[in-house]
Amino acid sequence: xxxxxxxxxGGDYGPQVVxxxxxxxxxxxxDIRFCLFGIxxxxxxxxxxYPKLKEASTFTDCEIAIxxxxxPSQALRRGRNKSSMxxxxxxxAKGDADVAVSAGNTGALMAMAKFCLRMMSDIERPAIAxxxxxxxxxSIVLDIGATIGADAxxxxxxxxxxxxxxxxxxxxxxPTLGLLNVGVEEIKGQEEVKAAGQLIRxxxxxxxxxxxxxxxxxxxxxxxxxxxxxxxAGNIALKAAEGTARQIAEYLRAAMSRTWxxxxxxxxxxxxxxxxxxxxxxxxxxxxxxLGLNGIVIKSHGGTDAEGFAAAVDVGYDMARNGLxxxxxxxxxxxxxxxxxxxxxxxxxxxx
Amino acid sequence: xxxxxxxxxGGDYGPQVVxxxxxxxxxxxxDIRFCLFGIxxxxxxxxxxYPKLKEASTFTDCEIAIxxxxxPSQALRRGRNKSSMxxxxxxxAKGDADVAVSAGNTGALMAMAKFCLRMMSDIERPAIAxxxxxxxxxSIVLDIGATIGADAxxxxxxxxxxxxxxxxxxxxxxPTLGLLNVGVEEIKGQEEVKAAGQLIRxxxxxxxxxxxxxxxxxxxxxxxxxxxxxxxAGNIALKAAEGTARQIAEYLRAAMSRTWxxxxxxxxxxxxxxxxxxxxxxxxxxxxxxLGLNGIVIKSHGGTDAEGFAAAVDVGYDMARNGLxxxxxxxxxxxxxxxxxxxxxxxxxxxx
Numbered sequence: 001x002x003x004x005x006x007x008x009x010g011g012d013y014g015p016q017v018v019x020x021x022x023x024x025x026x027x028x029x030x031d032i033r034f035c036l037f038g039i040x041x042x043x044x045x046x047x048x049x050y051p052k053l054k055e056a057s058t059f060t061d062c063e064i065a066i067x068x069x070x071x072p073s074q075a076l077r078r079g080r081n082k083s084s085m086x087x088x089x090x091x092x093a094k095g096d097a098d099v100a101v102s103a104g105n106t107g108a109l110m111a112m113a114k115f116c117l118r119m120m121s122d123i124e125r126p127a128i129a130x131x132x133x134x135x136x137x138x139s140i141v142l143d144i145g146a147t148i149g150a151d152a153x154x155x156x157x158x159x160x161x162x163x164x165x166x167x168x169x170x171x172x173x174x175p176t177l178g179l180l181n182v183g184v185e186e187i188k189g190q191e192e193v194k195a196a197g198q199l200i201r202x203x204x205x206x207x208x209x210x211x212x213x214x215x216x217x218x219x220x221x222x223x224x225x226x227x228x229x230x231x232x233a234g235n236i237a238l239k240a241a242e243g244t245a246r247q248i249a250e251y252l253r254a255a256m257s258r259t260w261x262x263x264x265x266x267x268x269x270x271x272x273x274x275x276x277x278x279x280x281x282x283x284x285x286x287x288x289x290x291l292g293l294n295g296i297v298i299k300s301h302g303g304t305d306a307e308g309f310a311a312a313v314d315v316g317y318d319m320a321r322n323g324l325x326x327x328x329x330x331x332x333x334x335x336x337x338x339x340x341x342x343x344x345x346x347x348x349x350x351x352x
Numbered sequence: 353x354x355x356x357x358x359x360x361x362g363g364d365y366g367p368q369v370v371x372x373x374x375x376x377x378x379x380x381x382x383d384i385r386f387c388l389f390g391i392x393x394x395x396x397x398x399x400x401x402y403p404k405l406k407e408a409s410t411f412t413d414c415e416i417a418i419x420x421x422x423x424p425s426q427a428l429r430r431g432r433n434k435s436s437m438x439x440x441x442x443x444x445a446k447g448d449a450d451v452a453v454s455a456g457n458t459g460a461l462m463a464m465a466k467f468c469l470r471m472m473s474d475i476e477r478p479a480i481a482x483x484x485x486x487x488x489x490x491s492i493v494l495d496i497g498a499t500i501g502a503d504a505x506x507x508x509x510x511x512x513x514x515x516x517x518x519x520x521x522x523x524x525x526x527p528t529l530g531l532l533n534v535g536v537e538e539i540k541g542q543e544e545v546k547a548a549g550q551l552i553r554x555x556x557x558x559x560x561x562x563x564x565x566x567x568x569x570x571x572x573x574x575x576x577x578x579x580x581x582x583x584x585a586g587n588i589a590l591k592a593a594e595g596t597a598r599q600i601a602e603y604l605r606a607a608m609s610r611t612w613x614x615x616x617x618x619x620x621x622x623x624x625x626x627x628x629x630x631x632x633x634x635x636x637x638x639x640x641x642x643l644g645l646n647g648i649v650i651k652s653h654g655g656t657d658a659e660g661f662a663a664a665v666d667v668g669y670d671m672a673r674n675g676l677x678x679x680x681x682x683x684x685x686x687x688x689x690x691x692x693x694x695x696x697x698x699x700x701x702x703x704x
Contacts, residue, residue: 135599145534148542182497182587190500190584216591220599232542233585235534237592239568244596247487247572251631255624262624269617272607279603 001031002320003098004313005091008038009065009084011103012303015043018103021309022057023050028310029317030056035091037062037084062087068105068302075108076115085109089116092295098320101287101313103300110146110290117293120328122336125150126292127158127231128299129165130238131285131315134222138285140166141219143231144238146290150230152195155179159200160331161291162226163208168322169315170225174207178214180229180237196228203335245280287315289324296324353383354672355450356665357443360390361417361436363455364655367395370455373661374409375402380662381669382408387443389414389436414439420457420654427460428467437461441468444647450672453639453665455652462498462642469645472680474688477502478644479510479583480651481517482590483637483667486574490637492518493571495583496590498642502582504547507531511552512683513643514578515560520674521667522577526559530566532581532589548580555687597632635660639667641676648676 008018015038026032034057036043047054064083066075079086085104091097093116102109106128114126127150129142142162147154159177166175179200181193193213200210211224216237219227229237252273256266266273278284286308290297296319300312360370367390378384386409388395399406416435418427431438437456443449445468454461458480466478479502481494494514499506511529518527531552533545545565552562563576568589571579581589604625608618618625630636635653638660642649648671652664 133599135602148534180588182500182584182591216588216593217595217598219592220595229588232534233588236532236568236581236585237588239534240571240589240593241568241596243569243572244593245600246569247485248597248600248628248632250487251628252624255627256621258624258627262621265617265619265621265624267617269608269614269621272604272610272614272617275607275610276600276603280600 001033002029002317003033003035003096004316004320005035005037005088005097005100007085007088007100007102007104008036008043009062009104010302011300011309012068014038014065015046017304017306017309019043019046019050019053020306022313023053024306024310025313025317026053026056028314032056032313032317034058035088035097036060037087037091039063039065039084060087066104066108070105070108072107072111075105076111079108079112080115086112086116089113089295089297092297093117099296099298099316101298101300101316103302103304103309103312105302106145106288106299109297109299113290113293113297117295117297120292120294120332122332123157123161123292125154125157126290127161129162129289129291131169131287132219132227132238132241133279133285134220136222138170139219139222139225139227140169141227141229141234141238142291143229143234144288145231145235147231149232150192152192152199155192155196155228155230156199156203157292159196159208159226159228160335161328162228163205164327164331165289165291165319165324166225167207167327168319168324171322172225174209175225176209176211177226177228178211178218178224180219180227180233181213181215183215192230205331205335207331284311287312289315289319291328296320353385354381354669355385355387355448356668356672357387357389357440357449357452359437359440359452359454359456360388360395361414361456362654363652363661364420366417367398369656369658369661371395371398371402371405372658374665375405376658376662377665377669378405378408380666384408384665384669386410387440387449388412389439389443391415391417391436412439418456418460422457422460424459424463427457428463431460431464432467438464438468441465441647441649444649445469451648451650451668453650453652453668455654455656455661455664457654458497458640458651461649461651465642465645465647465649469647469649472644472646472684474684475509475513475644477506477509478642479513481514481641481643483521483639484571484579484590484593485631485637486572488574490522491571491574491577491579492521493579493581493586493590494643495581495586496640497583497587499583501584502544504544504551507544507548507580507582508551508555509644511548511560511578511580512687513680514580515557516679516683517641517643517671517676518577519559519679520671520676523674524577526561527577528561528563529578529580530563530570530576532571532579532585533565533567535567544582557683557687559683635663637663639664641667641671643680648672
């Protein structure tokens with residue numbers, strides 16, 4: 001049994017998407033038990049249409065739904081102890097749930113998660129890990145937006161956590177891992193990235209096969225299972241890739257409707273187009289994983305549909321079932337204790 | 353007449369690609385005069401096949417060709433005063449050419465350019481500006497790899513130079529400009545980016561229509577004419593976008609050859625596919641522009657073909673013809689003089 005707490009009010013569409021979404025996830029994983037948090041008047045009528053889901057769930061009425069544009073500080077002030085978002089996280093903190101899922105606003109969710117679950121000891125800053133479709137399958141990229149300007153020690157922590165997540169998600173023993181860097185000769189690398197590379201090499205992980213530096217185009221190529229970077233560059237890489245995918249889809253749409261030959265060709269090749277669309281479908285890999293907290297939190301895209309929300313629940317299910325948190329704790333115990341201290345790391349930057 | 357100096361030995365294929373490339377560019381712009389620098393034994397036989405080009409060029413024999421993997425420091429030591437790369441740059445420094453074009457290695461070219469041309473006074477760090485295909489046409493993105501971790505003042509300088517380049521390239525009077533940032537609520541923005549935004553607003557450019565922050569997916573959307581960022585994130589955005597384009601092309605190729613229906617559809621829609629391929633063709637927008645130096649330098653992709661090298665020459669031609677350097681100097685005079693000092697900028701980060 002995996003116990004999943006859900007912020008039913010989160011996302012652009014709230015219960016309208018979340019409830020059908022978790023119903024889908026339940027079909028795939030009948031051993032899920034849901035702790036649902038939402039405003040009863042908006043959720044209960046919908047829940048009635050899903051008797052199986054209703055049976056597999058407890059429902060807690062909440063006073064407040066956090067808005068998608070609410071500032072983290074305001075959300076915390078207003079929503080503490082009484083919003084669906086807070087209570088879903090609190091269920092994990094209390095041990096009533098194994099993982100929390102929300103499509104609510106990222107900033108508020110991260111702020112509340114830090115407050116409610118607290119950081120793992122030994123981890124300074126949280127990361128958000130995303131699942132990226134690649135030519136070889138899927139890779140994990142972190143951080144995609146939680147920590148701007150991570151230093152070498154924080155990048156080391158991200159590597160440790162990303163490696164644990166890859167073991168939990170892909171069920172491989174020793175995932176390959178690369179540090180995102182730039183290849184332009186003159187500047188070959190950010191100092192922090194170089195120092196992090198040194199730390200990772202020295203830690204000599206049994207659980208990570210360290211590949212070295214990778215560049216932006218290695219992500220989609222699937223060069224490594226885990227790509228580690230700080231949040232600013234990671235977020236921009238993610239958005240740039242999404243933008244490019246949308247751009248090409250747009251070009252194709254326009255080009256395929258220009259002549260009757262192209263239109264006919266499109267009809268004949270439709271299944272092929274659908275195949276490509278499915279491969280790039282952001283709903284399929286929906287679910288950013290918050291790492292570094294005392295509990296697993298999955299952030300679904302705010303604008304996703306039921307299928308996308310179900311995918312986020314799937315990620316949470318896998319993470320809980322495969323013991324993500326325990327894997328991180330294990331690695332922290334093994335590799336974090338004798339990690340060189342901050343100062344030493346800073347001085348090692350030209351060692352690689 | 354536009355005088356262009358060319359490092360004929362640069363790039364993965366050297367003269368084999370460069371000479372046919374500049375011949376193509378000359379056909380399009382018969383008013384170019386080339387100063388060619390290369391190893392005579394490798395260049396002269398090829399030049400004989402292009403009598404028009406030969407007539408429009410001077411050729412200088414050089415002792416040394418800089419290798420594509422040579423370290424900048426080594427390239428400088430070995431190639432100063434005698435490599436084709438150095439001499440092409442030196443022609444601009446001496447006033448014999450208006451712009452230099454090289455497909456040689458970026459690090460060596462940047463190091464030599466800084467040494468040979470020197471930084472513009474008032475500009476602390478150089479930037480490399482790339483031309484990015486978008487849904488609306490093309491945008492300029494800088495820095496794509498010259499300056500890691502640019503501060504607010506340096507980002508301000510990049511904005512000034514990027515704006516001038518947009519005026520020269522797109523021939524519009526007041527290009528729109530955005531600062532690349534992340535949208536995740538909690539961390540909404542890097543401090544340096546916020547401070548740079550403040551500086552740009554305060555400068556109140558006649559020559560730039562400042563849009564505010566943009567995100568990674570705004571680049572491909574063509575939200576603004578100029579996107580400003582520091583070199584690490586810019587390089588990673590560029591490579592991530594390139595990787596995604598390659599990934600989708602690969603998916604399409606695989607999908608279109610799976611069934612005979614799809615194959616037939618592909619044949620019928622071939623012209624449409626070609627259209628999309630052309631729109632995303634990196635050769636068409638080939639040519640990174642080095643900004644901030646006392647002279648225009650265009651870096652072509654090392655692995656490009658003759659068409660791609662010709663595109664890089666086209667960019668150089670436009671930049672020289674439309675007075676890029678003069679436009680930057682003009683804006684520096686108008687907007688740089690009373691720019692707030694570094695310290696002040698740092699303290700303004702929450703003003704936006």
